[in-house]
Amino acid sequence: MADLSAPQNRATSNDVLAVAEQWLQQGRACALATVIETWGSAPRPIGSHLLIDADGNFEGSVSGGCVEGEVVTEAMDTIEDGTARLLEFGVADETAWRVGLSCGGRITVRVEALSSPDWLAQLNAARTSRRGAVLVTDIARGTTTVFTEDALPSDGALQDEIGARLRSAKSGRFQPDDGRDLFLNVHVPALRIIAVGAVHITQALAPMAKIAGYDLTVIDPRTAFATPERFTDVDLRAQWPEEALDKQPLDAHSAVIAVTHDPKIDDPALEAALKAHCFYIGALGSKKTHGRRVERLLEKGFSLESIDRIHAPIGLNIGAASPAEIAVAIMAEVILARRGAKA
Secondary structure, X not given: OOOOOOOOOOOOHHHHHHHHHHHHHOOOOEEEEEEEEEEEOOOOOXXXXXXXXXXXXXXXXXXXXXXXXXXXXXXXXXHHHOOOEEEEEEEOHHHHHHHOOOOOEEEEEEEEEEOOOHHHHHHHHHHHOOOOEEEEEEXXXXXXXXXXXXXXXXXXXXXXXXXXXXXHOOOEEEOOOOOOOEEEEEEOOOOEEEEEOOOHHHHHHHHHHHHOOXXXXXXXXXXXXXXXXXXXXXXXXXXXXXXXXXXXXXXXXXXXXXXOOOHHHHHHHHHHHHHHOOOEEEEOOOHHHHHHHHHHHHHOOOOHHHHOOEEOOOOOOOOOOOHHHHHHHHHHHHHHHHHOOOO
């Protein structure tokens, strides 16, 4: 594990926040620069961070290198006088090509001093517990508030906006009707697919999940199926679902697909997924097979409303027949469930 107490320049946006909390605990005066708006082909996405201390050490990036020097200089002034700054940079011509802005572009960066802010600890705690969170900054007033997926604001317009941004995982500015200029920085845990069943469908699904940005875990107690030869570079658990999920609990940012066709293996995973309110739950099998599954789950005490969250037969209805086509249908349905779009 990297020594986060030593200055480094290769942290990801999320790592920067963990480092910021450590630096503050060490008594280091710091400023945080955040990309709040972009135009054109920006090298770093909205929400990217650059952390700077009073000695000029820094973590992260807001531009891939083209404006970091000026941001660091402004950050040093911010640390000294405590005044937040809003910086706008335009990048074009030779500089644009050098840093990857082939069409040029502009970025707006907000720089603020950090003086043991409560919001940083709250945000990092939410990230550690795999809860989605949105950091809301009132740009004019300089106030910052953390809202988590299980504690949204009472303000209806802001609540709806935060909910939509948690689903899309996109940060950005928001101007409600009251005239405020807010920046919503969205932090969501890595999305996971838990595939119960090391079958041909799962083999085809594995590369699709990776390309789509999902972490994949495959669980199957049948050691003849769950072999490294069949699942290269995959988190493979040759265990019963109860055992595997006890070590890696499910949450609202997890999708569960049950594809063994064996109730002894599939049902415990489906029960755990319903209890954890996973954003997607799917099970392989015909309508008749699912009818028997519904009866078993009712006997376990689950309500029909809860059971109806299971997508069965699994996958979008695209006429899929082969394992690879079924995997495409499943992946599409998972993405649909996550983004909240209409089929």
